[in-house]
Amino acid sequence: MGAFEAGQYVKTSDGFTGLICGRDQEGSRPYRVAICEHDEERAFSARELTLWKPRPGERVTEVGNEHSPI
Numbered sequence: 001m002g003a004f005e006a007g008q009y010v011k012t013s014d015g016f017t018g019l020i021c022g023r024d025q026e027g028s029r030p031y032r033v034a035i036c037e038h039d040e041e042r043a044f045s046a047r048e049l050t051l052w053k054p055r056p057g058e059r060v061t062e063v064g065n066e067h068s069p070i
C-alpha cells in the first residue's frame with residue numbers, strides 16, 4: 001500500500017479507472033476519486049486502489065472525444 005497523490009490515475013477494487021482528485025484527513029477512506037466511467041466521485045482507502053498506467057501501445061482517449069489527440 002502506498003500513498004497516492006492528486007492527479008494520479010488509479011484502478012479501484014471494483015474495477016473502475018479513476019483520477020485521484022484529493023484527500024480527506026478524516027475517515028478510513030481518505031482518497032477522493034473521480035470515476036472515469038461515470039460522472040461521480042467516491043472515497044476509497046489506499047488498499048482499495050492500485051496505480052494505473054496505460055500499457056505500451058494502449059490507446060487512451062477521453063469519452064465523447066475519441067477523435068482528439070491521444
